[in-house]
Amino acid sequence: MTKGPGYRFMVYMSKQMIACDEASFLISYREDHRLGLRKWWNLKMHLLSCHLCRKYARQIGELNSSLEVYREHCSHESCEHHLSPEAGSRITKLVKRDLNAK
Amino acid sequence: MHGRALRICILYEIDSRRRQMPDREEHKIEPQHWVERYGDYLFSYAIMRVNDSSKAEDIVQETFMAGLKAREQFRGESAERTWLTSILKRKIIDTYRKKYTSKELNFGEHEETVFDGDFYRSEEPFRGHWLDGKGPHSNSLLPDGELEQQELMKFISLCIDQLPPQLAAAFAMKMIDEEDSATICKELGITASNLWVMLHRARLRMRECLEKNWLN
Numbered sequence: 001m002t003k004g005p006g007y008r009f010m011v012y013m014s015k016q017m018i019a020c021d022e023a024s025f026l027i028s029y030r031e032d033h034r035l036g037l038r039k040w041w042n043l044k045m046h047l048l049s050c051h052l053c054r055k056y057a058r059q060i061g062e063l064n065s066s067l068e069v070y071r072e073h074c075s076h077e078s079c080e081h082h083l084s085p086e087a088g089s090r091i092t093k094l095v096k097r098d099l100n101a102k
Numbered sequence: 103m104h105g106r107a108l109r110i111c112i113l114y115e116i117d118s119r120r121r122q123m124p125d126r127e128e129h130k131i132e133p134q135h136w137v138e139r140y141g142d143y144l145f146s147y148a149i150m151r152v153n154d155s156s157k158a159e160d161i162v163q164e165t166f167m168a169g170l171k172a173r174e175q176f177r178g179e180s181a182e183r184t185w186l187t188s189i190l191k192r193k194i195i196d197t198y199r200k201k202y203t204s205k206e207l208n209f210g211e212h213e214e215t216v217f218d219g220d221f222y223r224s225e226e227p228f229r230g231h232w233l234d235g236k237g238p239h240s241n242s243l244l245p246d247g248e249l250e251q252q253e254l255m256k257f258i259s260l261c262i263d264q265l266p267p268q269l270a271a272a273f274a275m276k277m278i279d280e281e282d283s284a285t286i287c288k289e290l291g292i293t294a295s296n297l298w299v300m301l302h303r304a305r306l307r308m309r310e311c312l313e314k315n316w317l318n
Contacts (some may be wrong), residue, residue, distance in 0.1 A: 019230025
C-alpha cells in the first residue's frame with residue numbers, strides 16, 4: 001500500500017483527537033479563557049463529530065443563562081423571601097439591647 | 103462689569119458654591135430601623151446562597167451585630183444597605199470556606215487527571231466517552247414553552263444543595279457571587295487549575311441534576 005503525501009498528516013491529526021471528557025472540560029474552560037489554537041481546533045473537530053457533546057455545550061449555555069436569571073432574581077425589590085416574624089423580632093431585640101448597652 | 107467678564111464672574115461664583123456643597127447626600131446610620139428596612143433584603147440575599155432559612159437568619163443576625171460593632175467606621179460614602187451587604191458578603195464567604203473544609207473527601211485534588219470516573223468510561227476502546235445515562239439526553243435543558251421561573255429557581259437551589267460541599271462552595275462563589283477566579287482561589291486555598299477542574303465537575307453534576315428534575 002502506498003502512502004500518499006497526506007498520510008503523515010492524517011496520522012498526526014487523528015492522534016490529536018480528543019474524547020468527550022476533555023471536550024466537556026474545554027467547554028467549561030473556554031468561558032473564562034481563550035483556548036489556544038490547538039485546543040480550539042480539537043474542540044471544534046470533536047463537536048463536529050459528537051452529538052452528545054454538542055448537546056452538552058448547548059445545555060451548559062442554558063445552565064449559565066438560567067443562573068444569570070437566578071442571580072437577578074433577588075436584586076430587584078419584589079423578592080419572595082421574607083424574614084420570619086419571630087426571627088425579625090429576635091434580631092430587633094438584640095439590636096436594641098446592643099444599642100442601649102452603649 | 104458687563105459682558106464677558108460678568109459672565110466669567112457669575113460662572114466662578116456658581117462653581118465655588120457648588121464646590122462648597124457636599125456633592126452627594128450624606129448617608130446616616132440608623133440601626134434601630136435596620137431590621138425593618140433591610141432584614142428581608144439581606145435575608146433573601148443570604149438564603150439564595152446558603153439554601154437554609156435558619157442558617158440564613160443566623161447570618162443576617164451576625165451581620166447586624168458586626169455592623170453595630172463597626173458603625174463608627176461607617177463613612178457615609180455608600181448607602182447603608184450597600185454597606186451592610188458588603189458585611190453580609192464577608193459572612194457568606196466564611197460559610198463557604200467552612201463548607202469547603204468541612205469534610206475530608208476532596209474533589210479535584212489531582213490536577214492532571216481531570217476526568218471524573220463517575221461520568222466517563224475508562225475501558226480502553228471507549229476511554230473518555232460518556233457513560234450510558236450520564237451524558238446529555240434532551241436537546242435542551244429547559245422545557246420550551248412557558249418557563250416557570252419559580253420552579254426553575256427552586257431546582258437550581260435544590261441542585262446546588264445536592265452537589266458535594268466542596269464543589270458547591272466553588273460553584274456558588276463563581277456563578278452566583280461572581281467572584282473572580284483569583285479571589286476564589288485565595289479564599290479556598292486552591293490553585294487555579296484545581297478550581298477549573300472543580301467547576302467542570304460541578305457543571306457536570308448540575309446539568310445532570312437539572313435534566314433529571316425537568317424530565318420527571
